[in-house]
């Protein structure tokens with residue numbers, strides 16, 4: 001009898017394999033990771049059934065959380081559409097992200113190839129790796145799904161079924177539901193396109209650790225190229241962070257299950273590191289590090305992990321219509337990045353400080369860095385205006401959301417505590433807003449300040465109107481002074497470089513290098529003859545390290561003076577030959593004033609300051 005069942009099983013199994021898959025309303029995708037050609041994967045889709053004459057298959061221009069247009073269609077090639085008998089249907093590429101298919105009533109299958117973004121050399125805008133894709137044959141595959149799978153215009157709400165054939169031993173880390181996971185093949189399901197984009201998948205040999213709470217299951221998944229860091233290494237600190245966050249948010253974590261996907265790798269070309277948030281996971285991209293740098297890395301990972309996890313509060317569960325009803329191909333910005341990114345950035349470290357995972361000195365230092373960092377941006381550009389124009393006109397101001405945006409959060413926390421006499425804090429306001437709105441209930445951009453005013457105090461409204469919606473600079477000394485913080489401004493001279501010199505880091509030899517120069521006609525830089533790609537060796541005879549690099553062009557400790565001589569030794573590479581060390585010289589002819597802010601606690605605080613500080617710090 002036993003063999004009979006087996007025989008029957010084989011017959012059934014064969015019939016499934018040979019039968020043609022019937023079309024219904026679902027998207028059925030197939031990807032075989034064992035077949036990589038030219039660094040590309042082939043994607044097959046059995047399409048939903050259409051009654052229209054013509055349908056448009058699209059890839060997103062942008063996805064939620066990145067606030068940047070990447071045009072994922074540009075990585076797609078060899079696109080073809082067929083009917084059920086295998087005959088080609090006419091396809092026209094209508095724009096960078098769109099393929100229009102005629103005779104759509106008989107459309108059965110489309111096929112195309114996808115190149116990854118991590119080592120792309122063509123696109124003018126490099127895709128930030130946490131939103132990108134990686135194809136590393138036999139080693140690792142990163143599916144940020146918008147890079148591989150598209151949607152038919154008007155069919156965003158259909159179900160998606162993804163079937164992956166995978167190399168031996170591979171595990172797909174994701175918060176997507178698996179209908180099947182076996183040695184060779186996985187099948188994941190997503191209720192619609194937005195959910196698919198919201199759930200990245202990383203395939204590699206598994207390195208996972210779980211942390212469980214009564215209401216929440218958390219998985220940590222790590223890919224480390226050199227195996228310098230493992231999921232176990234991260235789990236202890238992450239558990240502490242989750243306990244702190246849970247306590248701060250009222251004793252319950254907002255997501256029932258959540259996957260932290262960490263990628264430590266030398267792949268990628270954006271030159272940036274960081275992460276992207278989702279409702280049930282976040283994807284982190286950091287440099288691959290040797291084991292000695294582990295503890296430094298884990299510390300910086302916790303700040304980023306805290307930030308990404310707080311996003312489950314905002315924007316994921318508190319956002320405007322522009323974010324909630326996301327238009328993948330004609331994205332429109334909301335005015336309130338100060339809330340989505342700024343407030344998140346504030347709480348990321350504040351929760352760690354408040355709950356004892358970060359000491360006061362390090363915390364105040366991080367606030368001081370944000371004040372100084374924010375001064376590199378236009379401080380009198382209203383934040384709501386910047387936010388609305390973050391995709392185009394004010395793209396270069398976007399990163400200020402992590403500086404001034406966080407400081408706005410801190411100001412609101414202090415004002416709310418003062419106005420309420422300690423009975424309310426900023427998180428209470430967020431909770432009230434989240435109770436009124438929610439994941440599927442966006443607010444109107446123009447209503448938000450009215451809601452905030454009715455849920456808090458007139459002084460809060462006044463602050464928002466004056467300093468967030470208006471062009472006025474925030475008086476940090478006055479607002480931070482309420483909790484006894486003293487802000488000192490240091491003025492000093494630096495060499496006038498006419499713009500910015502972006503300094504990066506060569507992972508292979510640990511040297512600092514010139515990543516970019518946006519000011520090639522600057523007199524001093526021209527005389528010096530420094531070039532993009534140069535690695536910094538020494539200045540005026542002193543070896544350049546992380547600690548003194550800021551002194552090269554002038555700092556508070558080493559001010560620049562007109563007439564100073566700078567001798568800079570750099571390593572330069574020509575046509576991938578061996579490096580050449582080059583001595584560069586220039587005389588300083590122009591200096592400009594810079595400011596540094598220093599934040600400290602008052603030595604003689606008033607009783608009121610002491611009281612408010614205690615309320616805010618919890619200590």
Ligand SMILES: [Zn+2]
Pocket residue numbers: 277307308311340341344
């Ligand atoms: Zn963020």
